[in-house]
Amino acid sequence: MVFFVVLIGFLSMGATSDVVKIKLNNGDEMPVIALGTYLGFNENGIVQSRDHFLRNVILNAIDEGYRHFDTASIYETEGEIGEAVVMKIDEGVVKRSDVFITTKLWNTNHERDSVTMALRKTLLKMGLDYVDLFLMHWPIALNEDYTYSDVDYLDTWRGMEDAQRLGLTRSIGVSNFNKEQIERLLQECSIRPVALQIEVHPQIVQQDLVEYAQNKGLVVMGYSPFGSLVKRHGLEMSGPKMDDPTLMDIAKKYSKTTPQVVLRWLVDRNIVPVAKTVNSTRIKENINIFDFKLTEEEIFKINNFNEFKRYTLPSFWQNHKYYPFEKVANPLPNPFVKK
Numbered sequence: 585m586v587f588f589v590v591l592i593g594f595l596s597m598g599a600t601s602d603v604v605k606i607k608l609n610n611g612d613e614m615p616v617i618a619l620g621t622y623l624g625f626n627e628n629g630i631v632q633s634r635d636h637f638l639r640n641v642i643l644n645a646i647d648e649g650y651r652h653f654d655t656a657s658i659y660e661t662e663g664e665i666g667e668a669v670v671m672k673i674d675e676g677v678v679k680r681s682d683v684f685i686t687t688k689l690w691n692t693n694h695e696r697d698s699v700t701m702a703l704r705k706t707l708l709k710m711g712l713d714y715v716d717l718f719l720m721h722w723p724i725a726l727n728e729d730y731t732y733s734d735v736d737y738l739d740t741w742r743g744m745e746d747a748q749r750l751g752l753t754r755s756i757g758v759s760n761f762n763k764e765q766i767e768r769l770l771q772e773c774s775i776r777p778v779a780l781q782i783e784v785h786p787q788i789v790q791q792d793l794v795e796y797a798q799n800k801g802l803v804v805m806g807y808s809p810f811g812s813l814v815k816r817h818g819l820e821m822s823g824p825k826m827d828d829p830t831l832m833d834i835a836k837k838y839s840k841t842t843p844q845v846v847l848r849w850l851v852d853r854n855i856v857p858v859a860k861t862v863n864s865t866r867i868k869e870n871i872n873i874f875d876f877k878l879t880e881e882e883i884f885k886i887n888n889f890n891e892f893k894r895y896t897l898p899s900f901w902q903n904h905k906y907y908p909f910e911k912v913a914n915p916l917p918n919p920f921v922k923k
């Protein structure tokens with residue numbers, strides 16, 4: 585499978601910027617960096633944006649050249665992303681077709697008929713007619729009360745196909761599926777998934793799954809790209825940090841920062857990074873990665889950090905029939921269920 589990366593120049597706010605795009609297996613094109621919009625989880629649940637905070641982040645990101653936004657029904661950020669995109673369309677800064685919006689179906693909406701209903705609710709929140717990519721967030725179906733549901737992700741996929749046929753989304757794909765689950769889906773689907781979104785950073789390189797998916801014509805999107813370079817849940821993690829000597833050497837060579845090197849490591853593996861920041865300096869920094877390229881040797885050096893470490897590991901679901909990851913001895917308590 586050959587992937588085409590095309591540079592598309594366009595005029596924005598009077599300045600010329602370049603958005604690099606990757607071709608999907610249905611002919612559409614996806615901008616090669618997505619701004620992540622999950623604001624995290626605290627003792628009160630999902631962190632909410634207040635006083636249009638996230639909307640303003642997105643407005644700024646559009647001005648800085650971002651054209652791809654990653655959200656999900658469970659992040660509760662869909663509304664503010666839609667609001668910002670509509671504002672920028674009204675201002676004449678972008679057309680709807682310039683912006684690529686990825687969102688995700690939550691696990692409690694896996695019944696075939698619930699899929700289109702869920703996406704219609706999302707579109708209503710966003711004030712948009714369609715999204716560009718609708719992903720099944722997990723292969724795991726849950727009931728409203730978060731008990732396990734036995735709905736097969738193949739039935740859910742039929743609902744995803746319905747959503748695409750109705751024009752509610754231009755493309756469909758999956759997230760957090762393992763190889764066997766993708767294989768089973770590819771055998772049974774009528775519409776092929778265009779993308780797989782999984783965790784990818786120096787501590788989880790995912791070489792086998794990435795190669796498998798790319799060979800089947802799926803674009804891989806890598807979430808949590810900074811891995812241990814940044815704090816997770818407010819805590820320092822073991823693993824390479826911002827000042828890691830290997831990353832610093834590469835960064836110095838290209839006059840870049842180590843987060844930029846890590847993002848470029850994904851891009852050079854044909855992976856679309858999904859990087860979250862709400863900080864205006866880091867918004868600029870993270871998109872400024874399209875004027876250099878790592879060598880094979882540098883990619884290999886970063887691959888060597890691999891230790892199969894996941895920061896998204898919902899082991900509280902590990903007894904579900906369709907749990908996609910390896911099981912652990914001591915599963916985490918379920919944050920979605922009230923004690």
Ligand SMILES: NC(=O)c1ccc[n+]([C@@H]2O[C@H](COP(=O)([O-])OP(=O)(O)OC[C@H]3O[C@@H](n4cnc5c(N)ncnc54)[C@H](OP(=O)(O)O)[C@@H]3O)[C@@H](O)[C@H]2O)c1
Binds near residue numbers: 620862869
């Ligand atoms: N499909 C899934 O199941 C799934 C799971 C997890 C995440 N995701 C998606 O992937 C996105 C990104 O994942 P993530 O938020 O876990 O991890 P991430 O993007 O690797 O890291 C985000 C953290 O890095 C900081 N940061 C960003 N750029 C930086 C830079 N240049 N220098 C220093 N610090 C920087 C951010 O802080 P500031 O905001 O303060 O800059 C934030 O604390 C999410 O927002 C979501 O859209 C999807």
